[in-house]
Amino acid sequence: xxxxxxxxxxxNRVVVALAAAAALHCxxxxxxxxxxxxxxxxxAHLVLALAAIGLSGIAVVRGWLRHLxxxxxxWAVGAWTSLILARVxxxxxxxxxxxxxxTCVACALLIIAHQLNRSLAxxxxxx
Numbered sequence: 087x088x089x090x091x092x093x094x095x096x097x098n099r100v101v102v103a104l105a106a107a108a109a110l111h112c113x114x115x116x117x118x119x120x121x122x123x124x125x126x127x128x129x130a131h132l133v134l135a136l137a138a139i140g141l142s143g144i145a146v147v148r149g150w151l152r153h154l155x156x157x158x159x160x161w162a163v164g165a166w167t168s169l170i171l172a173r174v175x176x177x178x179x180x181x182x183x184x185x186x187x188x189t190c191v192a193c194a195l196l197i198i199a200h201q202l203n204r205s206l207a208x209x210x211x212x213x
Contacts, residue, residue: 095145095148095149095204095207095208097141097144097145097148098145098149098200098201098203098204098207099200099204100141100145101138101141101142101145101196101200102196102197102200102201104134104137104138104141105138105165105193105194105196105197105200106193106197107134108134108135108138108189108193109189109190109193109194111130111131111134112131112186112189112190112193113186113190115131116182116186131173132173132174135169135170135172135173135174135189138169138193138196139166139169139170142162142165142166142196142199142200143162143166145200145203146158146159146162146199146200146203149203149204149206149207150203152206152207152210152211153203153206153207153209153210154210155206157202157206158199158202158203158206161195161196161198161199161202162195162196162199162200162203164192164195165192165193165195165196165199166192167192168188168189168191168192168195169189169192169193169196171188172185172188172189172192173185173189
């Protein structure tokens with residue numbers, strides 16, 4: 087899924103980096119919760135999730151307007167749903183570890199969606 091050296095779609099790369107940062111943050115937040123409560127509280131998690139979903143939505147629509155391939159929406163909707171369940175509600179019965187795992191799965195789906203979006207947009211410009 088490499089897109090080539092002339093890939094100028096920065097937004098997809100930003101979302102991939104944000105998803106990776108969110109997953110990393112989610113994994114290390116329990117270790118830092120006593121020391122940095124402002125960065126590990128529910129507000130920080132919600133801000134990261136909403137930023138990822140908002141930027142992702144914009145990038146997916148922009149990419150789809152170029153390549154018209156609906157597969158990206160499938161991956162992205164799965165990621166958004168998982169992220170919303172993990173952060174906003176619906177995953178309480180999973181416990182803290184379950185929420186962390188669900189968030190990491192959502193971030194992985196988001197990365198897949200945006201790498202696919204980048205690749206499809208790149209190849210649609212080449213045709």
